[in-house]
Amino acid sequence: MRREKRSTPSSTAFAKVDYRSLNAKEKEVYNFHHIGALLAKHGYASYPIRDDWSGGDMFARHMVTRKSLTIQIKGRVTFAKKYLGKDLYIGFPRGDGAIVYPHDLVLAKYLKLRKRKGNPLEDNDAWTTGGLVSWSSPTSELLGLLRGYELVP
Numbered sequence: 001m002r003r004e005k006r007s008t009p010s011s012t013a014f015a016k017v018d019y020r021s022l023n024a025k026e027k028e029v030y031n032f033h034h035i036g037a038l039l040a041k042h043g044y045a046s047y048p049i050r051d052d053w054s055g056g057d058m059f060a061r062h063m064v065t066r067k068s069l070t071i072q073i074k075g076r077v078t079f080a081k082k083y084l085g086k087d088l089y090i091g092f093p094r095g096d097g098a099i100v101y102p103h104d105l106v107l108a109k110y111l112k113l114r115k116r117k118g119n120p121l122e123d124n125d126a127w128t129t130g131g132l133v134s135w136s137s138p139t140s141e142l143l144g145l146l147r148g149y150e151l152v153p
Contacts (some may be wrong), residue, residue, distance in 0.1 A: 031073045032058055035091045035098045038151035044069070055086045071100060077138045077146070078109045081131030094150070101149040109145050
């Protein structure tokens with residue numbers, strides 16, 4: 001029996017991709033795998049949701065506790081009125097890690113913080129008219145609310 005010679009992948013076959021060069025759908029796929037890999041290190045198995053079921057892009061189930069998360073994948077910190085009451089988590093990459101936070105819980109804390117500072121979110125046109133706000137560079141106060149939800153490599 002004659003053996004075929006197998007070729008090995010060239011070094012360019014596994015060249016890293018520049019995230020900024022990806023389109024929106026490609027970024028979502030990239031973020032799914034990035035967040036999924038980090039969740040795996042914390043005991044979660046992750047599965048894509050192809051039809052945006054209940055607002056989620058990803059389902060994660062803990063291998064020991066069986067706790068489940070429905071996660072909406074984003075590229076940044078995001079709050080949206082359409083996610084309220086759906087028991088959703090928002091997951092986004094941050095550096096080499098990621099943050100996966102419970103949308104409604106963190107939003108409630110953020111609303112209180114803004115109100116206490118005399119700058120309620122209800123004064124933000126994007127929130128009142130579009131029902132959506134997001135930050136690519138969150139404030140230190142907002143990052144403080146997200147502390148504890150970081151996934152590190």
